[in-house]
Amino acid sequence: xxxxxxxxxxxxxxxDLQIAALERASCDRIFTDHGVSGAKFKRPGLDRALRALxxxxxxxxxxxxxxxxxxxxxxxxxxxFAKKGIHFISLMDTIDTTTPMGSxxxxxxxxxxxxxxxxxxxxxRAGIAAARAKGRPHGRRRALTDEQCxxxxxxxxxxxxxxxxxxxxxxxxxxxxxxIRVGIVPVYRRESPVAASHS
Numbered sequence: 001x002x003x004x005x006x007x008x009x010x011x012x013x014x015x016d017l018q019i020a021a022l023e024r025a026s027c028d029r030i031f032t033d034h035g036v037s038g039a040k041f042k043r044p045g046l047d048r049a050l051r052a053l054x055x056x057x058x059x060x061x062x063x064x065x066x067x068x069x070x071x072x073x074x075x076x077x078x079x080x081f082a083k084k085g086i087h088f089i090s091l092m093d094t095i096d097t098t099t100p101m102g103s104x105x106x107x108x109x110x111x112x113x114x115x116x117x118x119x120x121x122x123x124x125r126a127g128i129a130a131a132r133a134k135g136r137p138h139g140r141r142r143a144l145t146d147e148q149c150x151x152x153x154x155x156x157x158x159x160x161x162x163x164x165x166x167x168x169x170x171x172x173x174x175x176x177x178x179x180i181r182v183g184i185v186p187v188y189r190r191e192s193p194v195a196a197s198h199s
Contacts, residue, residue, distance in 0.1 A: 001057045004030040005049045007066045011035040018062040021091055025060050038069035041077075055085040063092040071114035075107065143170050144178040153184050161186075 004022030006015050015032055022030050029052060033045035046067075053059055059081065061067045067090075068074050078097060081088050088097045096102035144152065148168065152175060155164045165172040179186045 001029070001052075001054070002027045002060055003049055003052055003057060004060045005032070005046060005067065006030065006062060007033040007036060007038065007043070007045065009035070009037055018066065021062045022060060025089070025091060027060055038065055038067075041068055041070070041073050053081075053084070053086050058087040058089055058098075060089045060091065062090075064090045064095065069117065071111060078103075142178070142181075143174045144168060146182050149178050149182045149184060153179065153186075156187065 002025065004019075004025065004027035006018035006022060008015055008018075011034065015034060019030060019032070031045040031049035031052070033043045036043045036045075049059065064074070067077070078088055081097065089095060093105070095105055152164050152168065155167070161172050161175060165175040168175070170178075176186050
C-alpha cells in the first residue's frame, strides 16, 4: 500500500498542491495535518499515517520537510521504517529509500536542511544582539511605555481602571500587567455604581 502524508504549518496555508501530487503518485490513502509545526513529531495525521503503515508499504511525502524538521527525528523515523520493511519516498527531493543511492541522498538532504535552519537561527540571534547593542527595541511592541505606566498610575488615583485602560485603548488586564512589569503595584480607585455604569 502507498500511503501519503501532507502537512502545512499555518491555518492560512493550503494542502491542495501536496494532495494533488500525492494523488498523482498513486497513493491509496492520504493523511494530513493542517496548521501544525514540523518541529513537532507528535501530530494527529502523522500518527494515523504511521499506524497504518505495514511491512512492504511505502510512505510518500511531497517534500522532506513536510515529514519533519529535525534531522535526528527524520533519521530515527527512516531507521524505524527500514527495520519494519517500510519504504519512504519524497517526491520533490527525488528520495527513494528502496535504493542505496536514495537512502544516502535522504541523509544528505536532511543534513543540509538542518544546517540551513541552524544558520537562520544564528542570523536571527545576531540581528537581535545587534539591535540591543544599538538600543533599538526588538520583539513584540509593549502595550504601554514606562512613562505611560507612570502616567497611568497617577490617573488611577482619580479614575476607575476601566476608564484609564480605555484612555490607552487597551484591556484593563493589560493595564495591570503593564504596571506590574515596571514595578508599580496597582492601587485602583473603587468604582461607584454611577461611574461603573458610564465607563
